[in-house]
Amino acid sequence: MTALRTGEVAEAAGVNRETLRYYERVGLLARPDRSLGGHRLYPRETVTVIRVIKAAQRLGFSLEEIGELLGARRPGLGERAVVKLGEVEAKIADLEVVRDTLRAAITAGCDDLVACSHTPACPLSS
Structure with missing residues (x-):
């Protein structure tokens, strides 16, 4: 598995570098490893996670709700989607x-x- 640097992840996911750093600060993304030079090195699946975050935002989920969906906390997506649909x-x-x-x-x-x-x-x- 080849790790990706911040710019590579941002470009592949269609977001800017600050978005990555923000998602990391609020706990949506795990803190990445660092290169010897101090550069963030993200696993390739980070691109998928960011795409999921953006898709969930388009569906009306807040970042806090997305964090709950990405974590092991309950309720799960199906139950949360029913609640969100009612709100919409x-x-x-x-x-x-x-x-x-x-x-x-x-x-x-x-x-x-x-x-x-x-x-x-x-x-x-x-």
Whole structure:
């Protein structure tokens, strides 16, 4: 197994060097070995771990949650995914209310919030 230096890992995983150092500081990545010259030497699987971290972030998981998923702590991915899905669906429902209210405000011609709030057609006055 050939170890990779920081720049090689960053390039292969599509992140910058500071991201690697940050993930190391917060415990998402194990502290790598060092070369005789003091350079960090990461195992090749670090690239995969970083890709998993980035994919989990795109799914809405926080770095703390990802740390729990990567570690041996429970609950596991399936249970956490169900919880995250519920959170995402709640956010979508909230955003749909915002969208519908904004559409109604546009339709009602609400140019002035204070003036509009005194009219029965204003969706913002309820």
